[in-house]
Amino acid sequence: MLRICSIFCAWSVLFLTEVCAQSQRRPTFTCGGNITGDSGVIGSPGYPGVYPPNTKCVWRITVPEGKVVVLSFRFIDLESDNLCRYDYVDVYSGHVSGQRLGRFCGTFRPGALVSTGNKMLIQMVSDANTAGSGFLAVYSAAQPHERGDQYCGGRLVKPSGSFKTPNWPEKDYPAGVTCSWHIVAPKNQIIEVKFEKFDVERDNYCRYDYVAIFNGAEINDAKRIGKYCGDSPPAPVFSEGNQLLIQFLSDLSLTADGFIGHYKFRPKKFPTTTVPPSTSTPAATTRPIPGHMLITGTVITAVVRGGSVYATISIINVYKEGNLAIQQAGKTMSTKIIVLCKKCPSIRRGLNYIFMGSADEDGKGKIAPHHFVMAFKAKNQRVLNVLKNKRC
Incomplete structure (x- = not known):
């Protein structure tokens, strides 16, 4: 019995010694700071423990002159939201008034982020x-040419030009890269973008590798024109104003041929749609009238906020579109809806539903108490086809 006790005590001492040693080796992360050097590690306050609420932390990274900052997230776990409105990490090129390279939340890790100069700013809210x-991220300093074919992106200000994935056309684009092209035209012009060749890892929701195009100068889902993947070139894209941001991201797994795209500046009066304006519509009408919505779809994401559910729906079929804003990537269509009340039917991620509601003047689908949600089954198809031709 004494021998067993001695062995147990010795094991306990060894275990406690190892725990203490590990705790001493583990770095302590604080809220923000000025960081210099060729490489380093940055983490949220208290990582890997839960980060504190009501916090704003800013890290300013500076590497030697003539080099760029390459940032890679090793881990990320922040409150998930489609638009990253609540908890998020922003990454900027430069320290003051720099271009935002991205806003991130949830658990999806972006590819490597590259600054245009020797400074980068990270802000967590x-x-x-x-x-x-x-989150946990590592940064390193690199010469632009040291990243070889993986270096991409930049500011494009000439009246016309091209942009392409790293390695194009000799071989597939590499895994784990992020490229951002910021196109700036004169204030009285808009930008037209066309893809000549396009082959990006296919996924129904473009979750892994994708091209996203935004109006303006930063990554902002509210200003996103489209998100594209697969092997079908997107339709030509026109900016609303004189700036456009094109982001390409590849994750750490499968890759594909990539793409080459071309842009050119157009006069502002150039039509941004191939559909001619209706002569019967009064000139004073600038916003569509809200209407009824009837769709079937699969719930991709569902976030509860203030008693309502904010959901992204992959559309199976549209029976009454009304003014519903629909995004399309290849053959995949998606939309966003809000289930407005606690007493409305609950919806679960990954399941199929029939949504009958309304779309407001901003194109948002809304499900109120007097609207209708139910599980969708194939046998419902005939009844829905009848409704498609009936006026509400």
Whole structure:
């Protein structure tokens, strides 16, 4: 018995010694700071523990002159939201008034982010509610040419030009890269973008590798024109104003041929749609009238906020579109809806439903208490086809 006790005590001492050693080796992450050097590690306050609420942390990274900053997220776990409105990490090229390279939340890790100069700014914001383990990222200094074929992106200001994935056309684009092209035209012009060749890892929701195009100078889902993947070139894209941001991201798994695209500046009066304006529509009408919506679809994401559910729906079929804003990538269509009340039917991610509601003047689908949600089954198809031809 004494021998067993001695062995147990010795094992306990060894275990506690190892725990103490590990705790001493683990770095302590604080909220923000000025960081210099060729490489380093940045983490949210308290990582890997839960990050604190109501926090704003800013890290300013500076590497030697003549080099760029390459940032890679090793782990990310922040409150998930389609638009990253509550808890998020922003990454900027430069320290003051720099271009935002991206806003991130949830658990999806972006590819490597590259600054245009020797400075990068990281800002993490959290609200009062849901939290996670935060993030862990590493940065390093590199000469632009040291990244070889993986270096891409930049600011494009000539009246016309091209942009392409790394390695094009000799071989597939590499895994784990992010490219951002910021196109700036004179203030009285808009931008037209066409893809000559396009082959990006296919996924129904373009979750892994994709091209996203935004109006303006930063990555902002509210200004996103489209998100594209697969092997069908997107239709020509026209900016609303004089700036456009094109982002290409590849994850760490499958790759494909990539793409080459071309842009050119157009006079502002150039039509941004192939559909001619209706002569019967009064000139004073600038916004469509809200209407009824009837669709079937699969719930991709569902986030509860203030008693309502904000959901992204992959559309199976549209029976009454009304003014519903629909995004399309290849043959895949998706839309966003809000289930407005606690007493409305609950919806679950991954399941198929019939949604009958309304679309407001901004194109948002809304499901109110007097509207209709139910599980969708193939046998419902005939009844829905009848409704398609009936006026509401």
